[in-house]
Amino acid sequence: MSNNKELIVRHKLIDRLCHWTIVFVGLVTFLTGFSFFFPSFQWLSGIVGTPQLAKIMHPFFGIVMVALLAVMLMRYYGHNKWNKYDLPWMKAVVWVLLQKEDNIPPVGHYNPGQKMLFRSFVIFVIAFIVTGIMMWQPYFAPMFAPETVNWATLIHSACGILMLIALVVHVWMACWIEGSITGMLYGKVSKAWARKHHPMMLEDHEDK
Amino acid sequence: MASQDIIRRSGTTDITPSAQARTGAVKEVTKLFDATKCTGCKACQVACSEWNDLRDEVGTFQGSYQNPMQLSPESWNIMQYHEVMDDNKLRWQFTHTACMHCADPACLKACSTGGAIVQHANGTVDFDSDKCIGCGYCASACPFNVPKISKTDNKAYKCTLCSDRLAVGLEPSCVKTCTVGALRFGTREDMLFYAEKRVAQLKERGHKNAGLYNPDGVGGTHYMMILHDINKPETYGMPADPVVPAATEIRQDWLKPLGTAGLLATAGFALMHRIAVGRNIVEEDQPGYVDAAAETEEDKQ
Amino acid sequence: MTNHWADMKNTDLAIVMGGNAAEAHPVGFGWVTEAMEHNNARLIVVDPRFNRSAAVADTYAPLRSGTDIAFLLGMIRYLLEKKQINVEYVKAYTNAPFIVREDFDFNEGLFSGFDDTTNTYDQSSWFYELDDDGYAKVDPTMTHPRCVLNLLKKHVDRYDPDTVSSITGTPKEAYLDVCQQIGATHVDNKAATFLYALGWTQHSVGAQNIRTMAMIQLLLGNMGIMGGGVNALRGHSNVQGATDLALLCQGLPGYLKLPNDADINLEAYLNHYTPKALRPGSTNYWHNTPAFTVSLLKSFYGEHATAANDFGYDWLPKWDQQYDISKQIDMMVHGEVHGYFIQGINTLNSQPDKQKVSKGLSNLKFLVILDALANETSSFWRNAGQFNDVDTANIQTEVFRLPTTCFAEESGSIANSGRWLQWHFKGANPPGEAMSDPAILSGIMLELKRLYREEGGRLPEPIEAIKWDYAIEHEPSSEEIAKEMNGYDLTTGKLLNSFSELKADGSTACGIWIYTGQWTEEGNMMARRDNSDPSGKGITPNWSFAWPANRRILYNRASCDVHGKPRDPSRVLLEYKEGKWQGIDVPDFNAKLNAEDSAHPFIMQADGTGHLFALRQLKDGPFPEHYEPFESPIGSNPLHPKVTNNPVARMFQGLRESFGTSEEFPYVGTTYSMTEHFNNWTTHCRLAAITQPQHFIEIDETLAAEKGIANGDWVKVTSKRSHIITKAYVTKRLQPMLVQGKKVHTIGIPRHGSYEALTQKSYIVNELTSAVGDANTQTPEYKAFLVNIAKAEGF
């Protein structure tokens, strides 16, 4: 028990740098994107200067964010494979939310909720890059039929909305599960934290 | 044109149009093209470029009299040339191609930016370059493929129906220049009246299928065309049944409210959860946890 | 034009043939659409190509280029046979009843008097039989076998519809449909108008093309009425003015003749060119020739012109032979010209047979170019690769370029096709060192005068005698020149009001008699801009000034019958009422005469009639006849194989050898304008270049398939003289025609090729054409020559 506060590594430096760059770049991408989507939030484009600049910047920031995210997703791919512990956890998801710890089956490095989020990110990344390029004026859009671009716009904005919802969930969870943000910030979590939230991750570590 | 004459603005969630001091004072106008009269001379193309200071690229021969081949930020109207066989007789059809100034403009509906597209009480659909951000939503939504984004300044351009000329009581530049009177301009009422007479005359002169192109799918247009054969607008390079595209309607009328609702619901749920369930703390990690435990131990001892 | 642009709205039937009005005269064509919409007029287009005019026509009929005379003579046959002529009109106003000399004859393609050693006609037999008073004999019953009408009947008999169709390639039904529609206008209350230009003029039978149509208009009674007439749509904006001021090299301003060596003094000249009336009572307006001529000489030489020295008549140049441009080029090639001035024409580009033009210019010692732009001609010596493959090192011609202003940079008048002299005002200052044409020419003139004065020289008198009294000697103003042209009364010093005031005694001076009235003591009549049209018939007497005498419709006496009653109550121009003439137009006759005495409307003819038989006025026959183009796709004339081509066409030594045969060059090439460009100089204009950026040719789908040419492919078009490489437009608008049982393909060649401008570089199309020309006007046969075509590598 004496090693309760002992810290173990959860996120490597490179991943943490990636993550927080994504957060920064994503902020710009999302806010500018939403300034186009919701006219009442056009003022959001002010974060990069003018609406015109926002339009120019958005896809570039988008590309950077998507690229970094792709890196991150690849690196975390291994952790996010579906396994036999996930189904029981999913069935107990209500207990998870209600914080009834005793009823929660153990999970590994990531719980299925995170894995689902991860999967949605994969889809979003692909959708954004594909539709985003099709919409990109004045460079690429003229190469596609207007109707196609129009549908791409619909999908792109729908993904924007869905991803934002997903991110709200992501941030909500991050804030709720205290210790995870510091984990993402400094890379380490305590064994106690791990035991509580990702017990089988600890096994990984102890195996070593 | 005075701002109170604007009846619709892009990128706004206002439900009621802004107040109009001079309700009814402004009549709807229409540009009318008579394909049966047009000689395909391109004077309208040149006049538009002259008035609006546009200079497109010098292109190359593309297998037709048409040039440039497409509308562009530097070509707000172009003449299309179609060789069509009708009843074994050749007809060489010319189409003056420019913004249709739809009563229900898909471009305005799709636009991302407040006031970048406005519809005036006289029916003209006008772009405000100052506001435009060049997202191109108008370009992809327009069922007539009209607006084009400039590679130079990243803004959308199209025929304005010469709103600057209209504002001072002049007719559009292309109309003024049209060599044979194939283009006309006037109140919508007058143009409809004239078109009806002209179509009747054309029928008498042997064009049995003559008719007026003023498609309902976009609520009618403020640029209308008299065609030799109204049943075949595609042979003029015009869509048979133009409508505000479904993707635009879904995005603006469904995705926006649903998206807002979804976001608010999720955020609300998160807040509730926070209030109800509170923080998920790993107690061992809390400051004082070890001390507290030690204290207890010590106390016990 | 006998009529004018606005008048076209009054027509019932417009025929665009030998031109492409919608394309080459897009604004004026508006009056045709006006007639179609508001006068329920019909439009017929007869053209080798389905062009922009055809696009708005009710009826389109194709015909092989160069066969209009067959088409139209066949139509005359149709009209005579179907009795679709206006008998009263023909009897009273044309020379149909006149009796022709017995020795006149037509045989196997030749008229009487042909001399096959010189290839010219002795025209003496082409005349009326005269009575003892020197008047022409007339048979009002028109039954005399040698009266014009009967000779015409005989002449056109060979042109039955099948023959016509097999020569022209026009399908018979289409042909008869056109004949029927045109014939229907022979009644008094219908008018037809013919709009033509280069499609008729640019042939070795150009003048006769137009004459044939004029004959039809006379037979139908369509001359001298609103909505009718013979309407040449002119080319360059002021080419009408150029023509008025003596475009052809044997002319003097106002359609006076330049003397030749036989006209040894003024008296001989005036005797030669002042016609005698051929009918009693005929107005014979040219009897005023002495007054016009003397006033012209007074305007040239001022006080140096006196009765004692024949008003300076001897100083006029006397012509010995044709000096049209092609002739000049031919002389250059033969080393007979050393220095050359080119003003406002892009010779290398626009004249036929570019290779020959280039050779000619290369033979010069010096070349002076007055032009608003740097065009191909001014750099003819520069090797531009395949576009101008010359050997620069071997060209010694020294070229001087003198930049001029263009129309918007000076004020002045422009004469439009409808004879309106319209004043325009300067809109901008000229760029750089550019000077107006008059200023440049004055500079040269003053320098010549100075050199003669100081250094002497041969024949200084004509130069010394020239009147040069402008306020600024080296820069005559348009205003001064306009007044000089209008003419002065030299005794009062006042501007003249009308050419009827001109005198043969030297008391008046006038630069061009037909323009008198353009600038009177009341001011500049050309600058008038009151477009009110009280009659609603397009007669706007206070808009600018129409020569002659502000008359809007020529021969308007013919709009009334012999008794002065309007032939069509809905088209009243003038009428004889209450013992006097009244109406909306200026009478084109002596309005002091009563109805019957003035009933000879064609006052410029010595007999007062419209000429179905042209007398000696044209070099190639008093009647038109179908001759094949010099390069003919069928090689011979089906009507008279021995006389295939116009026997008296303008020819040069060696030219025949440059003709290709239909075996080697099977397709008919024809060149023309497109709306987007004006000749060649708008290829320098960005907006025009955008609307039509690159040269191409047009071919039909059948030929394209045969040759494996796809739309947009590069092709090489070759004539016996040279070739061009350009792009192909494969179109339904051209169709093969069935001629003498043989499929004949036409290759349409727009003429706007340029390699020194803003458009994509292209060959000059006149690489292909030949300098063979019309017998009367020398106009080259740009509209019908032979070519071959093949797919090619592009550039």
Ligand SMILES: Nc1nc2c(c(=O)[nH]1)N[C@H]1C(S)=C(S)[C@@H](COP(=O)(O)OP(=O)(O)OC[C@H]3O[C@@H](n4cnc5c(=O)[nH]c(N)nc54)[C@H](O)[C@@H]3O)O[C@H]1N2
């Ligand atoms: N836009 C524009 N306008 C112009 C000009 C220009 O370059 N561009 N040029 C100006 C000048 S200088 C002139 S002279 C006029 C010329 O005016 P037009 O004479 O009207 O013009 P073209 O295009 O030379 O020829 C007219 C038509 O003649 C047809 N054609 C050829 N051969 C024959 C034939 O044998 N019989 C008949 N019936 N038709 C034939 C051709 O297919 C063509 O459609 O236009 C003037 N206006």
Ligand SMILES: Nc1nc2c(c(=O)[nH]1)N[C@H]1C(S)=C(S)[C@@H](COP(=O)(O)OP(=O)(O)OC[C@H]3O[C@@H](n4cnc5c(=O)[nH]c(N)nc54)[C@H](O)[C@@H]3O)O[C@H]1N2
């Ligand atoms: N194959 C073929 N050849 C043709 C024809 C055809 O149909 N087919 N058509 C013929 C006919 S009808 C014509 S009219 C000719 C036209 O042939 P061109 O007269 O050679 O053609 P443009 O291009 O009109 O050239 C006019 C020149 O005048 C210059 N210019 C303009 N304004 C002024 C001015 O104020 N002063 C001076 N000094 N120069 C000025 C312009 O810069 C330009 O170089 O082409 C003829 N050639």
Ligand code: HEM
């Ligand atoms: C995760 C990343 C991204 C998010 C959240 C996002 C979000 C959005 C949103 C919400 C919009 C507005 C849609 C509308 O108004 O209907 C938008 C527009 C757009 N996005 Fe993205 N986007 C992302 C990535 C990208 C990428 C990678 C590209 C380019 C490759 C891109 C290119 C565009 C373009 C071109 C537009 C059109 C508007 C404009 O250019 O101003 N986006 N984006």
Ligand code: HEM
């Ligand atoms: C302020 C906003 C954000 C916070 C506070 C935050 C917090 C966190 C935390 C604490 C973790 C670690 C979770 C764990 O250790 O289990 C994490 C992981 C991750 N975050 Fe964020 N995040 C934010 C925004 C974003 C954004 C905008 C993205 C991407 C668009 C993103 C993508 C990821 C990914 C891919 C992971 C890896 C975990 C996985 O694979 O599920 N995050 N984030």
Ligand code: SF4
């Ligand atoms: S035609 Fe296109 S750009 Fe013009 S108003 Fe209609 S939707 Fe808008």
Ligand code: SF4
């Ligand atoms: S490009 Fe401009 S006008 Fe078009 S939708 Fe975007 S902001 Fe509106």
Ligand code: SF4
């Ligand atoms: S109305 Fe004005 S802007 Fe529109 S096409 Fe005509 S000239 Fe161009």
Ligand code: SF4
């Ligand atoms: S200006 Fe008039 S006639 Fe000419 S192409 Fe345009 S619409 Fe047709």
Ligand code: SF4
């Ligand atoms: S160029 Fe001038 S003269 Fe020719 S059609 Fe145009 S306006 Fe008329």
Ligand SMILES: [Mo]
């Ligand atoms: Mo011409």
